[in-house]
Each structure stands twice: as C-alpha cells, then as structure tokens.
Amino acid sequence: MKEMLKTIEQNALQSIRNISDLEQLEKIRVQFLGKKGELTQVLRGMGKLSKEERPIVGQVANEVREKIEKELEKTKNALKTAQKDIKLKKERIDISMPGNKKVIGHRHPLLTVKEELETVFMNMGFDVVEGPEIETVYNNFDALNSPENHPSRDLSDTFYITEQILLRTHTSPVQIRVMKQIQSPIKIVSAGRTFRFDEVDDTHSPMFHQLEGLVVDKNITIANLKHTIDMFIKELFGSDMKTRFRPHYFPFTEPSAEVDVSCLKCRGEGCDCCHKTGWDMELLGCGMVHPRVLENCGIDPEVYSGFAFGLGVDRIAMVKYGINNIRLLFENDMRFLNQF
Numbered sequence: 001m002k003e004m005l006k007t008i009e010q011n012a013l014q015s016i017r018n019i020s021d022l023e024q025l026e027k028i029r030v031q032f033l034g035k036k037g038e039l040t041q042v043l044r045g046m047g048k049l050s051k052e053e054r055p056i057v058g059q060v061a062n063e064v065r066e067k068i069e070k071e072l073e074k075t076k077n078a079l080k081t082a083q084k085d086i087k088l089k090k091e092r093i094d095i096s097m098p099g100n101k102k103v104i105g106h107r108h109p110l111l112t113v114k115e116e117l118e119t120v121f122m123n124m125g126f127d128v129v130e131g132p133e134i135e136t137v138y139n140n141f142d143a144l145n146s147p148e149n150h151p152s153r154d155l156s157d158t159f160y161i162t163e164q165i166l167l168r169t170h171t172s173p174v175q176i177r178v179m180k181q182i183q184s185p186i187k188i189v190s191a192g193r194t195f196r197f198d199e200v201d202d203t204h205s206p207m208f209h210q211l212e213g214l215v216v217d218k219n220i221t222i223a224n225l226k227h228t229i230d231m232f233i234k235e236l237f238g239s240d241m242k243t244r245f246r247p248h249y250f251p252f253t254e255p256s257a258e259v260d261v262s263c264l265k266c267r268g269e270g271c272d273c274c275h276k277t278g279w280d281m282e283l284l285g286c287g288m289v290h291p292r293v294l295e296n297c298g299i300d301p302e303v304y305s306g307f308a309f310g311l312g313v314d315r316i317a318m319v320k321y322g323i324n325n326i327r328l329l330f331e332n333d334m335r336f337l338n339q340f
C-alpha cells in the first residue's frame with residue numbers, strides 16, 4: 001500500500017508540473033484528492049489493514065496529501081501571477097498613441113449671424129427683445145394696419161392655428177407688444193423664427209429668420225432712419241459699403257422703402273453676381289411707423305414718431321458666406337456646417 005501511495009504522489013506531482021492553466025489544475029486536484037480521487041480511494045481501503053500497519057500507512061497518506069496540496073498551491077499561485085502579467089501587458093497604455101478626440105460642436109452659421117447683427121445694434125444703443133412665435137391674428141396683422149383683404153392674411157399664405165391664433169408671419173408683432181408695454185422712448189431689435197406657407201426653393205423656406213428694429217420717440221425723422229441703416233450696413237460689411245433707398249409699400253410704415261446695398265463681391269464695381277449693377281437688391285425693408293400703428297398701441301402720433309426696419313437673417317448669412325441655397329442652412333448636414 002505504501003508503494004501505491006508513493007506512485008500516486010509521483011503521478012500527481014508529475015501531472016501538476018506539466019500544467020499550464022488553472023482549469024487543468026483543478027481537474028488534477030479532483031483526480032487525486034477529490035471524493036472519488038485516487039488518494040481517497042486508497043484511504044478507503046485502509047480498513048482492511050492490520051492495527052499495526054494502519055497508523056504507518058495513515059502517516060504516509062497524510063504526507064502524500066500534504067505534498068500534493070502544497071504543489072497544487074504553489075502551481076496555482078505561479079499560474080495566477082503569470083496570468084496577471086499577461087493581462088497587464090495586454091492592457092498596457094501606450095501614452096505616446098494619439099488620443100480619441102471628442103467632437104465638440106460649434107455655433108450654427110445662422111446663430112453666429114444673428115448674434116453678430118444683435119451686437120452691431122447693441123453697440124448702437126438698441127435693446128434686444130424677444131417675442132413669441134405663436135401670435136394673435138390681431139398683433140400679426142390688424143394692429144400693424146394690415147387691411148382685411150391683404151393677400152398675406154390668406155389661408156394659403158399663413159399657418160393658422162385657430163381663427164385668432166397663428167404662427168407669426170414676421171417679427172413685426174414684437175413691435176406691437178413693445179409699444180403697448182413701453183410706449184416711448186423705444187429703441188429695440190428683435191430676431192427670431194417666422195413662418196409662411198412658401199414653396200421650398202433655393203431662396204424660400206416655410207420657416208425663416210427675421211430681425212426687426214423699432215425706434216419711437218419725439219422728433220424721429222426719416223434722416224434718423226437712413227443714418228441708422230447706413231451705419232448698420234457699414235458696421236456689418238465694411239465702411240466702403242453704400243446704401244440705396246427705393247420707395248416701396250408696407251401697410252405698417254409710411255413712407256416705406258426697400259434698401260439695396262453695394263454688391264459684396266465687387267463692392268459696387270459691377271460683376272456677374274450683381275448683373276453688373278454693383279448693387280445687392282432688397283437686403284432690407286424699412287419705413288416711418290404708420291400713425292395708425294402708433295394709435296393702435298396708445299401712442300399719440302401728433303407727439304411721437306418712429307421708424308422700423310426688417311431684414312432676413314438667413315439672407316444676410318447667405319450673402320455673407322456665399323451660400324446659394326437656403327435649404328443648406330436647415331438640413332443639418334455636418335459636411336456643410338463644418339465649413340463655418
């Protein structure tokens with residue numbers, strides 16, 4: 001029996017030394033020391049031994065068990081250390097490798113232009129105010145002296161929510177809100193989204209952006225209007241820019257004008273872009289606030305006067321960046337937006 005135990009010891013130690021992973025090691029442990037293991041089987045047979053032999057064989061068996069257990073433990077630790085080393089090597093961080101850059105967005109060109117416009121006007125002493133995009137029909141049309149039969153009031157031109165509520169067709173109702181609230185003196189600009197039932201093409205979109213300005217005080221004349229527009233255009237595009245006023249009709253101003261500015265490409269020399277005229281047409285609309293609009297807001301037109309102007313923020317962005325299609329501004333195509 002002693003020999004059997006020695007053979008088991010040798011076999012076990014031999015097997016353990018040939019092992020390369022923890023899973024195999026556990027199998028070996030079960031094979032020799034498990035409930036049905038080789039050593040256990042031998043120990044079960046001890047009952048057949050004589051009283052004298054039993055303690056001697058028992059001692060040998062314990063020694064063998066201890067040796068095997070020790071060897072198992074040793075190998076287990078060695079394997080674990082080796083595994084850890086492999087893992088560390090695998091997960092080693094090469095700090096000289098280029099990192100993963102986080103993509104941080106940037107301002108949309110429209111927002112940049114809107115803020116630039118607002119800054120120019122703030123530097124000229126204007127306050128920046130905001131108004132709701134959902135308006136009353138009264139503020140959007142009636143208060144602004146827009147006649148009942150004006151084509152822009154038609155269902156085919158305007159997004160009505162109810163008979164009395166609509167998506168504002170211009171930023172002008174902000175003027176009404178401010179005049180009713182502040183009376184005078186007023187010197188504000190307001191920019192935001194506006195909505196019209198426009199077919200989408202290169203220059204039209206059912207949603208677009210306007211910036212509106214309003215000045216109301218005593219002794220405001222058309223000279224103040226012209227000076228303000230002229231200053232604004234020079235601030236925005238450069239001091240060599242010229243402005244040209246052409247008579248026009250708006251229901252809420254009288255007299256009214258459309259303003260052309262020097263072609264940005266040729267600075268007034270004449271090029272293909274401006275059809276050799278040297279002018280960029282209809283960049284903004286303006287006029288002296290209609291006395292009836294002042295009256296509608298409780299301001300006495302005999303004492304006070306004012307001027308107003310409006311321009312397309314999208315249009316300015318397109319002119320400024322040389323964008324030829326308004327849709328590009330709203331499609332959120334990163335290939336386009338990343339250029340700004």
Ligand SMILES: [Zn+2]
Nearest residue numbers: 263266271274
């Ligand atoms: Zn030109």
